[in-house]
Amino acid sequence: MGLEIVGSDSMEAKTVLLRLAICLIGLICLGLCIFWLPWMAEQTVELFPEVSYLKYPVLLGIYATTVPFYYALYQGLKLLGLIDAYNAFSETAIRSLKRIKFSALIIAFLYVGGEWFLISQNAMPPGLMLLGVAIISAAVIIALFAALLQELLSQALKIQKENDLTI
Numbered sequence: 001m002g003l004e005i006v007g008s009d010s011m012e013a014k015t016v017l018l019r020l021a022i023c024l025i026g027l028i029c030l031g032l033c034i035f036w037l038p039w040m041a042e043q044t045v046e047l048f049p050e051v052s053y054l055k056y057p058v059l060l061g062i063y064a065t066t067v068p069f070y071y072a073l074y075q076g077l078k079l080l081g082l083i084d085a086y087n088a089f090s091e092t093a094i095r096s097l098k099r100i101k102f103s104a105l106i107i108a109f110l111y112v113g114g115e116w117f118l119i120s121q122n123a124m125p126p127g128l129m130l131l132g133v134a135i136i137s138a139a140v141i142i143a144l145f146a147a148l149l150q151e152l153l154s155q156a157l158k159i160q161k162e163n164d165l166t167i
Contacts, residue, residue, distance in 0.1 A: 015080045022080075026073050033066060051123045061114045065107050072103035072142075089157050097150040104143035111136045 041059055045052045075096045082093045115132045118124040 012084060015084050019077060019080055022073050022076050026070065029066065029069065033063065037062060051121075054118070054121060054123055058114070058118070061110065061117075065110045068103035068106040068110075072100045072107075075099045075103070089153065089160055091157070094150055094153050094157065097146045097153065101143045101146035101150060104139045104146065108136045108139035108143065111139070 037059065041055050045055050079088075079093055079096045079100075082088050082090060082096070087093070111132050115124065115129060115136075118128070
């Protein structure tokens with residue numbers, strides 16, 4: 001005799017699709033980090049031997065951004081689990097959004113620092129700079145969106161708690 005939510009099957013189908021998308025994004029990025037990135041670093045060193053000393057610092061910097069990236073993906077999966085359990089309006093969901101926001105900001109700051117470092121070394125090609133700016137912009141947009149959802153969820157939870165006290 002539980003409360004049945006209209007359209008719950010379609011909601012679960014959507015969260016499954018979102019879970020698959022998150023997993024696919026994670027696998028693609030893992031593949032790029034394992035195979036493409038080292039190959040690209042080697043190609044860059046062969047084409048531009050004068051910047052070969054930057055190979056490992058750049059790789060280390062990019063790999064450092066994968067830690068908050070995968071942490072944010074994990075928090076996204078956790079958030080989808082809360083939605084599936086009809087527990088989206090909870091402190092846990094708010095914490096997950098907060099962690100996603102901070103992960104995105106960490107990624108943005110790491111890329112800003114990396115771009116600044118490459119510019120200071122006079123080793124920043126325009127194409128790479130544009131890619132970095134795109135990643136920074138995407139991370140900031142994700143952080144802003146997560147902050148907005150966090151605030152909306154906080155307000156909804158506050159209203160829900162006030163309504164629970166009046167009943």
